[in-house]
Amino acid sequence: MSRFLNSSLKGLVPYTPGEQPQNKKYVKLNTNESPFPPSEKALDSIGRCELGDLRLYSDPVCRGVRERLARVLGVETENTVVTNGSDEALNFFFASFCENGVVFNDITYGFYKVFADLYSLDYTEIPLLPDFSVDVDKFIAINKNVVIANPNAPTGLALPLSVIEEIVRSNPENIVLVDEAYIDFGGESAVPLTKKYDNLLVVGTFSKSRSLAGARIGYAVGSKELISDMHAIRYSTNPYNVNRLTLKIAEAVLDDNGYYMNNCRRIIENREYATAELRRRGFSVLDSKANFIFAKSEKIPGEEYYLRLKEKGVLVRHFTNPRICEYNRITIGTKEDMDVLLSATDEIFKELSI
Ligand code: PMP
Numbered sequence: 001m002s003r004f005l006n007s008s009l010k011g012l013v014p015y016t017p018g019e020q021p022q023n024k025k026y027v028k029l030n031t032n033e034s035p036f037p038p039s040e041k042a043l044d045s046i047g048r049c050e051l052g053d054l055r056l057y058s059d060p061v062c063r064g065v066r067e068r069l070a071r072v073l074g075v076e077t078e079n080t081v082v083t084n085g086s087d088e089a090l091n092f093f094f095a096s097f098c099e100n101g102v103v104f105n106d107i108t109y110g111f112y113k114v115f116a117d118l119y120s121l122d123y124t125e126i127p128l129l130p131d132f133s134v135d136v137d138k139f140i141a142i143n144k145n146v147v148i149a150n151p152n153a154p155t156g157l158a159l160p161l162s163v164i165e166e167i168v169r170s171n172p173e174n175i176v177l178v179d180e181a182y183i184d185f186g187g188e189s190a191v192p193l194t195k196k197y198d199n200l201l202v203v204g205t206f207s208k209s210r211s212l213a214g215a216r217i218g219y220a221v222g223s224k225e226l227i228s229d230m231h232a233i234r235y236s237t238n239p240y241n242v243n244r245l246t247l248k249i250a251e252a253v254l255d256d257n258g259y260y261m262n263n264c265r266r267i268i269e270n271r272e273y274a275t276a277e278l279r280r281r282g283f284s285v286l287d288s289k290a291n292f293i294f295a296k297s298e299k300i301p302g303e304e305y306y307l308r309l310k311e312k313g314v315l316v317r318h319f320t321n322p323r324i325c326e327y328n329r330i331t332i333g334t335k336e337d338m339d340v341l342l343s344a345t346d347e348i349f350k351e352l353s354i
Pocket of ligand 1 (some may be wrong): 084085086087088109149153177181204205206207213217218
């Protein structure tokens with residue numbers, strides 16, 4: 001750390017992304033990417049012509065993507081803002097709406113705490129209950145902004161829409177941000193509720209269900225007033241926050257929505273298969289509504305399972321937080337990926353005679 005960094009940032013602990021190995025080839029089940037490539041139409045949307053157009057700035061209004069997104073989500077274009085990954089939508093929110101504090105779960109997406117620290121916010125972490133369910137009562141009429149991932153990460157557990165609505169309704173003077181990064185894998189989206197509540201902001205991403213993690217594109221949906229504020233923040237930081245190629249491919253992705261929703265159905269099937277097979281091998285696996293599962297075995301410490309899988313070429317995500325260090329978060333891939341994971345698990349158990 002240099003002596004020039006602002007003193008308020010001296011203690012900053014940055015977010016640690018999952019490993020992105022560049023040399024060895026792994027069955028990569030550690031960062032919740034889609035195992036499926038973008039659709040043919042999306043792949044064909046970028047050619048020499050689009051590359052040539054890179055000399056021009058991108059559309060600062062992101063009109064083409066926002067119109068299609070609005071159609072897919074059943075809202076108006078004015079209710080949408082497009083961001084550089086959903087992390088940027090979260091960044092805008094924490095940076096610009098949370099001066100009176102913010103509340104989120106203790107075990108959830110790690111970036112919330114990083115943003116809260118980055119902006120020196122007054123924040124409270126509400127412990128998940130021992131079974132990792134959300135302590136919903138603690139969020140009712142809490143009178144602070146709320147950030148809630150639904151389904152939650154890394155647990156995969158989802159709250160019903162009625163509970164989300166209760167949290168939104170009981171905090172009318174504050175914003176409830178619902179992070180729906182994993183909503184397409186079986187949860188109930190709160191997007192329709194944005195028409196009824198002006199204090200609800202729903203954040204989504206193209207990184208998981210829409211196979212565009214590397215393109216960096218996300219979005220937020222909310223009342224026209226809230227979204228207009230988000231645009232003001234966007235224009236005050238980087239008006240060209242999403243690059244031309246990404247806007248182009250994202251339009252094609254939204255034109256091909258059925259392909260992606262069908263992939264989600266396949267991932268859900270593979271999730272149910274992997275859950276059942278791991279349970280058959282004695283693992284505790286939470287009931288996930290996401291494209292990952294959260295699993296532990298009494299037979300092997302979480303870190304050892306992670307390391308031994310890695311040795312065998314299977315990468316999963318291990319967290320060191322003591323409440324969850326016996327677990328691993330395993331991204332759902334293709335059926336073949338899941339079979340590789342299961343065979344590697346069987347080999348590990350055999351080697352250890354457990
Ligand atoms: N929210 C949650 C809950 C996530 O797990 C992730 C993925 N790391 C994100 C948001 C950010 O995803 P992206 O910036 O790729 O849209």
